[in-house]
Amino acid sequence: MPPTLEEVAKLAGVSRSTVSRVVNQHPNVRPEVRERVWEVIRKTGYQPHAAARSLATRRTRVIGLIIPQAVTTLFTDPYFPILIRGIADACNAHNYHLMLSLFSRRRVQESRARQDLLYQQVLRSRYLDGVVVSSAPLDDPIFPRLLEDGVPFVLIGRYSHERVSYVDVDNVVGARMAVEHLLRLGHERVATITGPLNMCAGQDRLEGYRQALAARGIPVDEDLIAEGDFTEQGGQAAMRRLLPHRPTAVFAASDMMAAGAIKVLREAGLRVPEDVAVVGFDDIPLASMVEPPLTTVRQPIEQLGSMAVELLVSLMENPGEETVHRVVLPTELVIRASCGVRSR
Amino acid sequence: MPPTLEEVAKLAGVSRSTVSRVVNQHPNVRPEVRERVWEVIRKTGYQPHAAARSLATRRTRVIGLIIPQAVTTLFTDPYFPILIRGIADACNAHNYHLMLSLFSRRRVQESRARQDLLYQQVLRSRYLDGVVVSSAPLDDPIFPRLLEDGVPFVLIGRYSHERVSYVDVDNVVGARMAVEHLLRLGHERVATITGPLNMCAGQDRLEGYRQALAARGIPVDEDLIAEGDFTEQGGQAAMRRLLPHRPTAVFAASDMMAAGAIKVLREAGLRVPEDVAVVGFDDIPLASMVEPPLTTVRQPIEQLGSMAVELLVSLMENPGEETVHRVVLPTELVIRASCGVRSR
DNA sequence: CGCCTTTCTGGGAGCGCTCCCAAAATTACC
DNA sequence: GGTAATTTTGGGAGCGCTCCCAGAAAGGCG
Structure with missing residues (x-):
C-alpha cells in the first residue's frame, strides 16, 4: 500500500498542505522544511495518486x-x-501521457457503435485533457462533437471551421512538385492514384496533380485518375483500372499504393521506370528499399506529430484565449530511380 | 459543465446510490425506477467521471x-x-483503454532517467491497472520493479522468473525451420544475422539456427554469425561483416534485416537468390513487396498482442489467485522467392 | 520595542464516485 | 393478519488530493 500525502506529512512532522506545496513546487515553504519533506518523499517512494x-x-x-x-x-x-x-516524444517532453484510441476493424455499423461508446467513455468521462485527431474523413462526426463538448483538440490534416486548430503538410505543393517532375521528364500521359477523396490529404494531393497539369496547359483526362485508399491493395486495384488507358507515368498519393502499382505493372509485363515511371508520396522507409527505389515526396511525419502536440498543449494550457493555431509544414521531392531520370 | 451523479439523482427523484446502481448494473433496482433513471441519463448525457x-x-x-x-x-x-x-482490439473488446509509454530516443543516460521518471509517474501513481511489456532486453530493470510493486503485467517474449506471465512465439522452432529449409536446398555455408542477443527473441532465433545445423551434424562456424539489432541498417552492417566469409545463404532474424542484407549483397554484385539465398523472419507486409519476395517465418503478431491482453485481463481480474500464464504461439515458414527454391 | 507587512503553515471543504449499513418497502409464509 | 425473510432505497463515510482562508511566525521600520 503506497503512502498518501497525509502519511508523508505525519512522518515529516508537517501538515498535508505543506507536503502538497513541496510536491507542487509552491515557493512558500521554508527551505529546511522543504528539504525534510523531500527526504521523507524519497525514503517512502511517495507518488501522488493520479486519480485523486x-x-x-x-x-x-x-x-x-x-x-x-x-x-x-x-x-x-x-x-x-x-x-x-x-x-509520444512531444508528450514526454511536456509531461503528458498518451492514450491511444483506435477503433475496431469490424463491420462498419458495429464499429460506428463502438466509436460512439468510446467517445462517451473516453471524452465525456474526462479521461483526457485534449486530443490529437489523425486521418479522419472530412465528414467524421467526431468534429462537431468535439467542438460541442469544448474538448481542446488539434487535427492532423485540415478542417474548415474557424475554431479548429490543425497542422498539415503542404500536400498540394508536394503533389504538384511530383507531377511537374514527371512532366519535365517528358511524360504526357501522367496518371494518378489518389487517396480516399473524403480525406483532405486525398483531395489535396489530387489538387496538386491538377495544378501541375494546368500549369502546362494539359487537359485533365478523368480516365487517368483512379481513387485508392492509401493501402497497397488499393494501389493495386487502382493500377489495374488505369492500365487500359496506357499511362506512361503514375503519381501515387502514398508509397504503399506506389508499391502496389509497381507490382501490377510488373505482372502486366511492364518495366519500371523504363515503360512506366512511378512516383509515390510519404517517403516511408520502404520507399528506399523496394526495387527500384521510389522517387517520392517526403513529408516530415514525425514533426507533424510533435507539432500537433505542441499546439494542443498551448491550447490546453491557455484555455481563456480563443486562439486557433494553424501550421503547414513543407514537403520535399526525393528523386530516386522509379521515375526514370531520363532526358525526353 | 457535465452533470454529476447527484444531479441525475435529483432529476430522477431518487438517491445518488440508486443512480450508481443503475449505472453499474446492480440488479437490486426496481425496473420502473431503473427505466426512469436511464431516461434521465440519456437526456442529460451523463457519464461517470473517470477520476472520481x-x-x-x-x-x-x-x-x-x-x-x-x-x-x-x-x-x-x-x-x-x-x-x-x-x-488495441483486445483492449476495446474488454473495455479497457490503452496508454502508450514509449521512451524518448535521446542519449542513453538521459533516456534512463526519463524511464525512471515515467515509471514513477505512470505506475506508482496508479495510472494503470496493468501493463504489457514488449521487446524489453532480458536484463531490463523494469522487471524487478514491476514484480516488487506487484503490478500485474504480461510480457511479450520470455523471462525466466516463476511469477512472470508471458506470451511468446516459438522462435526456436521457427528459426530452425527456416535454416533447415536452406540446408535442404543444398546450402552448406548458411550464415545468420541475429537479433540483439540481450533479447530473448534474438537468442532463441540463434538457438534455432544452431539446432538446425546440429541436426545435420554441421559444425557451427562463428564467423558465419553476425549480431544485428532488428533494423535495416543493422542488417546491412552485419551483412558486410559476413560477406568476406562467403556464405551461400543467410538467415536474418527479421525481415527488415533481411532487406538490409539483400541491399548489401546487391551492392557487392551478388544476385539473390542465385548467388546467395536469403530468409527472413516476421512476415511483415514488406516481405512480399520487395524484389525478390522474401521467404520468411510468419509469426502471428496480432494474436501475440491480443493474447497478451487476454492474459493480463485475467490476471487483473483475479488478483487473488497467483496463477501464471504462459502461452507460446506457433510460427510458420512462408516460402517465396528469396531462398531460391532450386534443386541442389 | 511595538505595529504593520509579508511569508509560511494548518485545517476545512469539496472534487464525484463507490461501498457499507441501516431503514423502508415489499414479498413470503404460516 | 402478523411475523420473518427478502428486496429496494437512502445517507454517511471515505478514496487522496488541491485550494482557500485564517492564524502563526518572521521580517521591516520608525
Missing part, C-alpha cells in the same frame, strides 16, 4: 490520439508508427 | 503498453503497428 489529483484539479495530464474507424486498416502503413513516435 | 470512479474503486480500466528505451528506434519496424493493433 485529477479529481481535485480536473485535469488528467493525458492526451488522446484518436484515429477514426475505417482508417485503422491502414495501420500497417509505416506512416503511423513514425507519427506516433513524434507524438 | 478510479479514486473510489482504485481501478482505472487503463492498460499500459511499455516498450523500453533503446528499442524505440525500431519503431519503424511494421512489427509494432501490427502488435499495437492486436493489443
Whole structure:
C-alpha cells in the first residue's frame, strides 16, 4: 500500500498542505522544511495518486490520439508508427501521457457503435485533457462533437471551421512538385492514384496533380485518375483500372499504393521506370528499399506529430484565449530511380 | 459543465446510490425506477467521471503498453503497428483503454532517467491497472520493479522468473525451420544475422539456427554469425561483416534485416537468390513487396498482442489467485522467392 | 520595542464516485 | 393478519488530493 500525502506529512512532522506545496513546487515553504519533506518523499517512494489529483484539479495530464474507424486498416502503413513516435516524444517532453484510441476493424455499423461508446467513455468521462485527431474523413462526426463538448483538440490534416486548430503538410505543393517532375521528364500521359477523396490529404494531393497539369496547359483526362485508399491493395486495384488507358507515368498519393502499382505493372509485363515511371508520396522507409527505389515526396511525419502536440498543449494550457493555431509544414521531392531520370 | 451523479439523482427523484446502481448494473433496482433513471441519463448525457470512479474503486480500466528505451528506434519496424493493433482490439473488446509509454530516443543516460521518471509517474501513481511489456532486453530493470510493486503485467517474449506471465512465439522452432529449409536446398555455408542477443527473441532465433545445423551434424562456424539489432541498417552492417566469409545463404532474424542484407549483397554484385539465398523472419507486409519476395517465418503478431491482453485481463481480474500464464504461439515458414527454391 | 507587512503553515471543504449499513418497502409464509 | 425473510432505497463515510482562508511566525521600520 503506497503512502498518501497525509502519511508523508505525519512522518515529516508537517501538515498535508505543506507536503502538497513541496510536491507542487509552491515557493512558500521554508527551505529546511522543504528539504525534510523531500527526504521523507524519497525514503517512502511517495507518488501522488493520479486519480485523486485529477479529481481535485480536473485535469488528467493525458492526451488522446484518436484515429477514426475505417482508417485503422491502414495501420500497417509505416506512416503511423513514425507519427506516433513524434507524438509520444512531444508528450514526454511536456509531461503528458498518451492514450491511444483506435477503433475496431469490424463491420462498419458495429464499429460506428463502438466509436460512439468510446467517445462517451473516453471524452465525456474526462479521461483526457485534449486530443490529437489523425486521418479522419472530412465528414467524421467526431468534429462537431468535439467542438460541442469544448474538448481542446488539434487535427492532423485540415478542417474548415474557424475554431479548429490543425497542422498539415503542404500536400498540394508536394503533389504538384511530383507531377511537374514527371512532366519535365517528358511524360504526357501522367496518371494518378489518389487517396480516399473524403480525406483532405486525398483531395489535396489530387489538387496538386491538377495544378501541375494546368500549369502546362494539359487537359485533365478523368480516365487517368483512379481513387485508392492509401493501402497497397488499393494501389493495386487502382493500377489495374488505369492500365487500359496506357499511362506512361503514375503519381501515387502514398508509397504503399506506389508499391502496389509497381507490382501490377510488373505482372502486366511492364518495366519500371523504363515503360512506366512511378512516383509515390510519404517517403516511408520502404520507399528506399523496394526495387527500384521510389522517387517520392517526403513529408516530415514525425514533426507533424510533435507539432500537433505542441499546439494542443498551448491550447490546453491557455484555455481563456480563443486562439486557433494553424501550421503547414513543407514537403520535399526525393528523386530516386522509379521515375526514370531520363532526358525526353 | 457535465452533470454529476447527484444531479441525475435529483432529476430522477431518487438517491445518488440508486443512480450508481443503475449505472453499474446492480440488479437490486426496481425496473420502473431503473427505466426512469436511464431516461434521465440519456437526456442529460451523463457519464461517470473517470477520476472520481478510479479514486473510489482504485481501478482505472487503463492498460499500459511499455516498450523500453533503446528499442524505440525500431519503431519503424511494421512489427509494432501490427502488435499495437492486436493489443488495441483486445483492449476495446474488454473495455479497457490503452496508454502508450514509449521512451524518448535521446542519449542513453538521459533516456534512463526519463524511464525512471515515467515509471514513477505512470505506475506508482496508479495510472494503470496493468501493463504489457514488449521487446524489453532480458536484463531490463523494469522487471524487478514491476514484480516488487506487484503490478500485474504480461510480457511479450520470455523471462525466466516463476511469477512472470508471458506470451511468446516459438522462435526456436521457427528459426530452425527456416535454416533447415536452406540446408535442404543444398546450402552448406548458411550464415545468420541475429537479433540483439540481450533479447530473448534474438537468442532463441540463434538457438534455432544452431539446432538446425546440429541436426545435420554441421559444425557451427562463428564467423558465419553476425549480431544485428532488428533494423535495416543493422542488417546491412552485419551483412558486410559476413560477406568476406562467403556464405551461400543467410538467415536474418527479421525481415527488415533481411532487406538490409539483400541491399548489401546487391551492392557487392551478388544476385539473390542465385548467388546467395536469403530468409527472413516476421512476415511483415514488406516481405512480399520487395524484389525478390522474401521467404520468411510468419509469426502471428496480432494474436501475440491480443493474447497478451487476454492474459493480463485475467490476471487483473483475479488478483487473488497467483496463477501464471504462459502461452507460446506457433510460427510458420512462408516460402517465396528469396531462398531460391532450386534443386541442389 | 511595538505595529504593520509579508511569508509560511494548518485545517476545512469539496472534487464525484463507490461501498457499507441501516431503514423502508415489499414479498413470503404460516 | 402478523411475523420473518427478502428486496429496494437512502445517507454517511471515505478514496487522496488541491485550494482557500485564517492564524502563526518572521521580517521591516520608525
